[in-house]
Amino acid sequence: MKVLVTGTAGFIGFHTAIRLLERGDSVVGFDVVNDYYDVALKEKRLEILADKARGTNAGYSFIRANLADPSAVGRAFEEHRPDRVIHLAAQAGVRYSLENPQAYVESNLTGFTNILEACRAFEVEHLTYASTSSVYGANRTMPFSEHHDVDHPLQFYAATKRANELMAHAYSHLFRLPTTGLRFFTVYGPWGRPDMALFLFTRKILEGEAIPVFNHGNHTRDFTYVDDIVEGVVRVNDTPAEADPDWDAHQPDPASSDAPFRIYNIGNNAPVKLMEYIEAIEEALGIKAKLDLLPLQPGDVPDTYADVRELADAVDYRPQTPVKEGVRRFVDWYRGYYDV
Template sequence: MKVLVTGAAGFVGFHTARRLLERGDRVVGLDVVNDYYDVALKEARLAELQALATATGADFTFVRANIADRVLMPEIFRRERFDRVIHLAGQAGVRHSLVDPHAYVDSNLVGFTNILEGCRHGEVEHLTYASTSSVYGANTTMPFSENHGADHPLQFYAATKRANELMAHSYSHLFRLPTTGLRFFTVYGPWGRPDMALFLFTRKILAGEPIPVFNQGNHTRDFTYVDDIVEGVVRVNDHAAEPDPDWDPRDPDPSRSDAPFRIFNIGNNNPVRLSAYIEALEEALGRKAIRELLPLQAGDVPDTFADASRLEAAVGYKPKTPVREGIRRFVDWYLDYYGERRPEPRMARVGKA
């Protein structure tokens, strides 16, 4: 297949493009490579993809473009004629949406519209796109299920991702474009984002600096290792969404439709308390953290927990990487990438804000 992977310089996009290249697909990676976080890290990911293509003869092309560009994006779709699209680009970050909401409008709303239009006019066989567990917002029924309501987001970021799901359904209904949205649950692993907890904690622990532990470390997350996420993404890409003949408009399931439309949770189905996550990182680093205990941040939800049974039934997806193993792999990558030695052990200290 010829697959467009947007956000190819990003965390999940890089791993997804690499997996597709390794199995022999033709991949066009697209990314604007903005400075939301370390551009050098993004360029290093792209260099890895280019090196893989050179070493193996894989078919990889990179296009530096902004998905919000209403002139360039249609040209790319007309020129390349993609079979499938995996849309992983977009403005990320829950807390950044509190200070720069316009970035989310441009990327997550305008950009997603351009992707939908490109798929529609380019007769793309299937669009798989990234949503987020954050859409569950004020819902506290655990585990989160796709048939739960997701109409009370707690941040603007989540609101734009929920909008993507609704926009996708309209195109699936009007134009019979097969679309599948994946609600990611706290992805972590090698080549991760520097603004996320694991990266931030590792850097500060190595520097001997306090780490900010919000909600006193008591909230839980369904941490999901990136290779497990990518396995689910690729399997979904291979299984185009189809109409559900049993869908009942009088009792509508929000995750499916009589149109070729699906929404799935993609998570580890095993929530871990943040304090235990930090302990696993301390074990992998061989050093104790200095914890600065803080209240829950504005816009954060106390807990996430994925019911991923529908995705497992649909494509056989089942995460298999334990959190301790995933963290160890991240630490090994981090120390190698930044050329750091494993630190000498230190005693723990706890600070209170």
């Protein structure tokens, strides 16, 4: 099939596009390639994608444009006529949303509206899009379930991603557009984002600097290796959302609908304490970290833990990568990429 993947210069979008090309799908990449973090890293991902496409003889094209520009999005759909869309582009980062909320409005709200409109206009078979575990916000019931209330976000980033879920439902209801939202839980791995903990900690430990450890290391996170995430994304893309015949308007389930709409958690289902994660990095590097213990940051969620039973039932999702193994693979990539 032909799949339009937004955010292909980004971490998860890059890996997803690689996976689709490897199995023979035609991929249309879309990314503005902004400078939120190292542009050279993004350009290298795009270079590898183009090389992969040549090596597999799969159809591949790339559009460098802004999702907030409705004419650019419309032209992409008009020219390429994708069968399905995997929307992974977004302004990411929990803490950055405290500094520059307007960036989240442009990318996460305006950009997503343009994707929804194009999917409707060109009768796309299925829209799969990225949400986040951050939508669980003030909820402390563990593990997080798609059936829980998610109306108490703790930062603007989470609020925009929750808005995406509601916007998708409206289009599923009004236009019968099949949409599936995936709530990602702390994705890590090779080619990751420099603002994420694993990347930041690895760099600082190698340079002999102290690493910032918020909440004095008492966080737990459902760290999920990128290959496991991508396998789930691709399986969901292959399984268009359908209306739930048992959905009850008098007792509405937020995870499904009488429209072709679904929400799933996608995580490792095995939370790890932040200090154990740091120990895995130390072991992979062979270097002891210097710690700068700090209080909980504004907007941070103390713990995350994904209940993934719904996704397992729907597409046989089974994460395979232990944290120590995933961290080792990242460190091996980091040393090779930066010649450390």
